[in-house]
Amino acid sequence: MNHTYHINIQKFSIHDGNGIRTTVFFKGCPLSCAWCHNPESQRFHRELMFDEERCTGCGSCIAACPQQAVFRAESGKAATDRTKCTACGLCVSRCFYHARSVVGTEIPVPELVRQLVRDRMFYEVSGGGVTLSGGEVMAQDMNYIQQLVKALHEEDISVDIDTCGDAPYENFQRVLPYADTFLYDLKAVTPQIHLEYTGRDNKRIIENLQRLSRDGAKINLRVPVIPGVNDGEEETQGMIALIRDSGVRLTQVNLLPYHRVGADKNIRLGRADCREFEPPAAEKMEQLKNRWQGAGISPVFIGG
Ligand code: SF4
Ligand code: SF4
Structure with a gap:
């Protein structure tokens, strides 16, 4: 992999680990979860985002595009042929209405460390x-990620890594000596459910979770609660059994209720295949929390 793209750097995050944190979002993930809150982070390459509601149909972007990728739709607004778009960004500065943007920036490690420090x-x-x-951090260029985590560790700055777990275990081993906590997502234990809703099998994800625990990593388990997908008794029981029966040691569990933020972003990225779910009721979240705690796993928090 030649490029590591960032989506953005978010300061003063309080839901991504302990204390006040700066979160760096990387672009590209092997999974494509149907409920993804950050669909702009799914693909590894730079992408154009288009907010149709802001578009006035002025046409400046049509003239600016060297690929002739932009045309006028029947609505009178701009439309983009994404098979031609190279995400060069030339149309972005021509749009005075901020309807267009390109996601994906490259920042060298020393510059990123300077910003984070x-x-x-x-x-x-x-x-x-x-x-x-x-x-997915662990699916990026690991030379880049290892350099970054090591440099921050040498600056005495705690580094947490949010991961879906779907990467070769060697990638985890490269950062294990320098990382503080892994915020480890578990979407489903039933292989067919995992495959259907994320596009990938969960065998490696479960194996990596068990190996990380055996290797002494600090792990916060994060379960996105998606009604109709993984909030039933079979999934809950399966997850609890996985943690208990294989002796996985956790520092905490976070049950993350689904919310709808991602759907609108999917439309701006030109993806028609997004799916929507009902957010879980507060009582359901409490029930699930009690279920985990009742099984002797704690602390369990609702939310990030
Ligand atoms: S420049 Fe902006 S407002 Fe004008 S047509 Fe293009 S996207 Fe729409
Ligand atoms: S990003 Fe570049 S290629 Fe894509 S629509 Fe804009 S000008 Fe054309």
Whole structure:
């Protein structure tokens, strides 16, 4: 892999690990979860985003595009042929209505470290640090990720890694000596459910979770609760059994209720295949929390 793209750097995050953290979002993920909150982070390449509601149909972008990828739709607004678009970004500055943007920026490791170190004071007073998120951190260029995690560790800054777990275990071994906590997502234990809703098998994800625990990693398990997918008794029982029966040691569990943010972004990325779910009721979240705690696994939190 030649490029590691970032989506953005979010300061003062309080839901991505302990204390106040700066979260770096990477672009590209092997999974394509039907409920993904950050669909712009799914693909590994740069992409154009288009907010049709802002478009006035002025036509400036049509003239600006060297690929002739932009045309006027029947509505009078701009439309883009994404098979021709190279995400060069030339049309972005021509749009005075901010309807167009390109997601995906490259930042060399030393420059990124310089930016992240600036918030050291907030990390120190709050017990926070930096969280790497995605997309999938462990599926990026691992030379880049290892350099970054090691450099932050040498600066005495805590680094948490948010991961879906679907990467070769060697990638985890490269950051294990320098990382603080893995925020490890578990979407489903039933292989068919995992495959149907994420596009990938969960065998490696489960094996990596067990190996990380055996290797002494600090792990916060994060379960996105998606009604009709993984909130039933069979899945809940399966997840609890997986943790208990294989002796996986967790520092905490976070049950993350589904919310709808991702659907609108899918439309702006030109993806028609997005799926919507009903957010879970508060009582359901409490029930699930009690179920986990009742099985002797704690602490369990609702939310990030
Ligand atoms: S430049 Fe912006 S407002 Fe004008 S047609 Fe293109 S997207 Fe629409
Ligand atoms: S990003 Fe570049 S190629 Fe894509 S529509 Fe805009 S000008 Fe054309």
